[in-house]
Amino acid sequence: MHRLVRSTREASAKPVEMNQPIPPKPSADRSRQIWMIVALLFAASFLNYLDRQTLSVLKPAIKAELRLDDGGYAVLVNIFTFFYAIAYIASGWIVDRFGVRIALTFFIALWSIASIGSGLMQTFAGFAVCRGLLGIAEPGQYPSTIRAMTLWLPPSRRGLLMSLAGAGGTIGAVVAVPLIAWLATLYSWHAAFVIPGVAGLALAAVWWACYRDPARAVATGVQEKSVLEPALPWSKLWSQKSLWGIVLARFISDPVWYFCLFWMPGFFQEKLGLSLGQLGFVGWIPFLVANAGGLVAASWSDRLGKRWGDTLRARRSILIAVAALGPLAITVPHLPGLGLPIAALSIVGVVCLTWLFILGPLVSDVFPSGNVASVWSIAGAFGATGAILFNHFIGQVSSTLGADRLFYVMGLLHPIAAIIVVLLVRRVRPKDDPKLAGS
Numbered sequence: 001m002h003r004l005v006r007s008t009r010e011a012s013a014k015p016v017e018m019n020q021p022i023p024p025k026p027s028a029d030r031s032r033q034i035w036m037i038v039a040l041l042f043a044a045s046f047l048n049y050l051d052r053q054t055l056s057v058l059k060p061a062i063k064a065e066l067r068l069d070d071g072g073y074a075v076l077v078n079i080f081t082f083f084y085a086i087a088y089i090a091s092g093w094i095v096d097r098f099g100v101r102i103a104l105t106f107f108i109a110l111w112s113i114a115s116i117g118s119g120l121m122q123t124f125a126g127f128a129v130c131r132g133l134l135g136i137a138e139p140g141q142y143p144s145t146i147r148a149m150t151l152w153l154p155p156s157r158r159g160l161l162m163s164l165a166g167a168g169g170t171i172g173a174v175v176a177v178p179l180i181a182w183l184a185t186l187y188s189w190h191a192a193f194v195i196p197g198v199a200g201l202a203l204a205a206v207w208w209a210c211y212r213d214p215a216r217a218v219a220t221g222v223q224e225k226s227v228l229e230p231a232l233p234w235s236k237l238w239s240q241k242s243l244w245g246i247v248l249a250r251f252i253s254d255p256v257w258y259f260c261l262f263w264m265p266g267f268f269q270e271k272l273g274l275s276l277g278q279l280g281f282v283g284w285i286p287f288l289v290a291n292a293g294g295l296v297a298a299s300w301s302d303r304l305g306k307r308w309g310d311t312l313r314a315r316r317s318i319l320i321a322v323a324a325l326g327p328l329a330i331t332v333p334h335l336p337g338l339g340l341p342i343a344a345l346s347i348v349g350v351v352c353l354t355w356l357f358i359l360g361p362l363v364s365d366v367f368p369s370g371n372v373a374s375v376w377s378i379a380g381a382f383g384a385t386g387a388i389l390f391n392h393f394i395g396q397v398s399s400t401l402g403a404d405r406l407f408y409v410m411g412l413l414h415p416i417a418a419i420i421v422v423l424l425v426r427r428v429r430p431k432d433d434p435k436l437a438g439s
Contacts, residue, residue: 030214034152038165040207041145044108046168046175047200048141049261051115051134052080053176054196056262057283058189060269060276065189066124077262077391079128083135085384091140092377096231096370100148105208107140112200119193139380142166142360143373150364150372151214155311156302158364163298163357170291170353174284177265181280231370232428242366243375245424246359247382253417254383255390256329256410257352260286262391264345272338285342290349297322297354301361312365312427315358319418322354326414329407351414366427 055062055076063073095103114133121127149162183192237243265283268274274282301318305311329348335341363379364372393406 034161037148037152037211038161040203040210041148041165042168042171043203044104044168044207045141045145045166046172047108047196047203048111048138049169049172050176050179050196051111051193051200052138053172053261054115054118054180054192055080055131056265057177057180057279058184058192059266061184061189062127065122066127068124072124074391076128076131078388080131080135081258081384081388081391083132084139085381085388087136088139088377088381088384089374090377092143092374092380095140095143095147095373095377099213100144100151101208101211101213103140104144104211105204107137107144108200108204108207111137112197112204115193115197115200117197119190119197139377139384141169142380143377146360146363146376147369147373148211149360150369155361155365156306158361159302159305159311159315159358160295160299162361162364163295166357166360167291167295170287170294174287174291177283177287178280181276185277231368234374237371237374240428241424242426242428243378245420246363246366246375246379248420248424249355249417250359250379250383251386252413252420253352253355254380255387256326256348256413257356258384258387258390259406259410260290260345260349260352271333272341274338282338282342286346286349289346290353293347293350294353294357297350298357298361301358312362312425315362315365316421316425319355319358319362319421322351323414323418325351327411330411332407348410355414355417362425366425368428 059073062076063069066072068076091103091107094106111134114130114137117130117133118127121130145162145165149158149165153161180192183195232240264286265279268279268283269276297318301311301315304314304317308314325347328344332341332344332348335344359379360376363375367375390409393409
């Protein structure tokens with residue numbers, strides 16, 4: 001005891017070097033790393049949506065340049081969506097197999113090259129090839145975000161921060177209309193593809209230099225439990241009702257958001273009579289409202305999850321409540337003026353983004369962390385497939401029966417998806433069921 005007291009006194013008597021750096025607390029360092037990752041994922045999803053949205057904003061100009069009708073434009077949309085759907089499943093496997101750092105660097109670089117190529121092409125064939133390449137690369141953004149956020153965040157924080165990381169996409173959709181219209185007016189429609197592509201190549205380099213998984217990062221403190229969580233074997237993943245519940249929900253509900261991305265700007269111009277310049281002033285409003293509403297809903301799902309002690313129940317309840325607003329889409333073509341259709345489409349956008357924002361954290365609530373990228377990519381592939389069928393339906397119906405019929409269909413899709421989620425989606429944990437843990 002005397003030795004301990006003496007050594008303590010001697011240590012306290014030693015002078016402190018004022019210039020010696022004090023190592024950061026692990027918790028503070030971890031918090032900075034999380035916000036850096038959120039910011040980079042936000043930027044990646046921003047460019048992802050910006051590159052995708054360019055085609056819809058410049059629809060009239062590209063149709064004129066390539067001499068296309070609505071059917072030809074639908075072919076371009078479906079080329080992107082077809083490859084998007086096929087690549088989605090593979091992208092999730094790539095993320096789970098090679099990790100977020102390698103996978104997302106590859107995906108960002110590839111879609112940026114495709115965007116630059118789109119701006120350099122002057123023929124339908126060349127443009128179609130670049131849109132197909134864009135479709136192959138872009139789905140990798142979402143399983144990468146889901147996996148990175150699942151590894152770095154506890155369940156009670158995933159709703160808001162995961163949504164913020166993905167919200168760059170919807171902010172990109174907001175900014176896309178005025179930004180692309182400005183670039184196309186100031187330079188040409190080609191520049192609207194090339195400039196974001198160059199920015200994407202720079203972002204890919206930054207992501208490669210900055211990102212590390214939490215188990216490999218320096219000074220991250222205690223390792224997340226989710227990093228060590230066992231995953232379902234791929235063969236047994238497909239037999240889970242929860243997987244098919246999420247898959248069918250996205251297959252049914254995703255086409256509404258694809259309509260907002262690819263057809264709503266054209267609807268404003270062709271049905272409501274707006275010029276490209278006028279579209280730049282008001283076309284961003286539904287996307288901004290949708291983004292704000294989706295973030296509020298995601299944050300509220302975290303709050304309810306803490307209050308109820310069950311994040312899955314909280315997220316599922318919000319999905320059901322928001323789906324009840326889906327039928328408002330039916331009224332859009334019958335509303336007079338410009339303000340009311342924009343307001344109605346803004347609410348429809350809130351429904352869509354609430355579902356997309358909350359389904360990601362819901363997947364991480366339901367499945368082990370080692371499966372979340374694969375599950376999200378499988379569901380996204382089916383969502384894109386539903387969009388392909390719906391895009392074809394839009395092209396056919398718009399040419400023959402008029403666009404009003406489309407809104408009747410869209411109004412029913414989210415309520416149907418909500419019923420599926422309630423009936424099929426339950427937690428899946430192999431550690432709790434020995435039958436799921438084997439290979």
